[in-house]
Amino acid sequence: MNALFTLAFLLAMVFQPSGAQGQDTTKPANRDLPIENGIDPDSRKHSWPSEGPIGDQFREVAKELRCPTCTGLSILESDARFSVQIKDLVKEQVEAGKDKQEILKFFTERYGPWILRSPPKTGFNVLAWALPIGMMLVGPVLIWFFVWRKRRVITSLGVRPIEEIVDEMNTRLVELRKLVSQAPQASDKPSSPQGGSL
Amino acid sequence: MLITTSAVISVLLLIVIMAPFFIGKGGMLQESSSINSTERLEALKQAFLSRYLQDEASFKQGELSQRAWDKRREYLTHRYVDVARRHDYLSRTHKEPQT
Numbered sequence: 001m002n003a004l005f006t007l008a009f010l011l012a013m014v015f016q017p018s019g020a021q022g023q024d025t026t027k028p029a030n031r032d033l034p035i036e037n038g039i040d041p042d043s044r045k046h047s048w049p050s051e052g053p054i055g056d057q058f059r060e061v062a063k064e065l066r067c068p069t070c071t072g073l074s075i076l077e078s079d080a081r082f083s084v085q086i087k088d089l090v091k092e093q094v095e096a097g098k099d100k101q102e103i104l105k106f107f108t109e110r111y112g113p114w115i116l117r118s119p120p121k122t123g124f125n126v127l128a129w130a131l132p133i134g135m136m137l138v139g140p141v142l143i144w145f146f147v148w149r150k151r152r153v154i155t156s157l158g159v160r161p162i163e164e165i166v167d168e169m170n171t172r173l174v175e176l177r178k179l180v181s182q183a184p185q186a187s188d189k190p191s192s193p194q195g196g197s198l
Numbered sequence: 199m200l201i202t203t204s205a206v207i208s209v210l211l212l213i214v215i216m217a218p219f220f221i222g223k224g225g226m227l228q229e230s231s232s233i234n235s236t237e238r239l240e241a242l243k244q245a246f247l248s249r250y251l252q253d254e255a256s257f258k259q260g261e262l263s264q265r266a267w268d269k270r271r272e273y274l275t276h277r278y279v280d281v282a283r284r285h286d287y288l289s290r291t292h293k294e295p296q297t
Binding site for chain 1: 221
């Protein structure tokens with residue numbers, strides 16, 4: 001068994017993909033990407049409202065919008081070029097006096113519901129909210145029901161409950177112990193009267 | 199070449215891992231639902247009891263740790279229950295197909 005594992009390991013080392021051999025891990029994998037890696041170098045020149053009701057509304061809207069080029073980040077947390085552009089648009093609209101729903105609607109119409117970080121609670125998207133909660137509530141009941149039904153079917157086929165079988169096992173063990181203690185002490189280990197040793 | 203080698207190694211490993219369930223001594227690891235003979239099931243029950251007493255004796259002599267004995271006892275009890283349930287099913291439904 002050890003030899004087999006060693007062989008598998010050696011083969012995996014020999015036949016590893018050529019791209020993995022001699023790779024310089026100190027350099028970025030994709031050298032074609034610019035150093036900034038999508039981050040707008042001019043992002044520090046932009047300024048967004050941070051104080052007062054306008055700043056609050058800006059942050060509230062910006063954290064609801066997805067950064068298209070990042071993974072799991074809102075545009076508020078991202079300095080990617082696209083996020084910076086969207087933040088500029090949000091800033092304009094907040095300063096123009098639009099409320100949160102209007103701004104989100106503007107972006108949804110432009111980019112689709114995908115731009116929102118959480119799916120809208122309307123139409124088919126309601127399922128995304130209702131299903132997990134529903135499964136949490138209904139799941140345990142369903143599991144209990146299926147286990148109960150299986151037990152009922154098994155019992156109807158004449159199979160005893162586990163407790164009865166364990167009782168039977170214990171009774172037989174007591175009898176076997178008696179037999180072993182009465183038998184001549186030919187061996188230290190008890191043996192099966194029917195020769196059913198494993 | 200790499201795919202072929204990987205496939206061959208995977209199949210070999212699978213065979214090595216699964217083999218005890220089919221050719222293990224006394225069918226100890228064989229799934230009870232695949233056994234269709236009440237005599238064989240009864241022999242297996244007896245074998246589990248015998249093994250239980252052997253391990254119990256080993257534990258009392260200090261050859262097995264408490265943890266190992268607990269695990270062994272739990273395993274043997276589960277296997278006994280598994281085999282007994284199959285035995286019940288076969289004997290009460292009067293089905294005795296050939297193994």
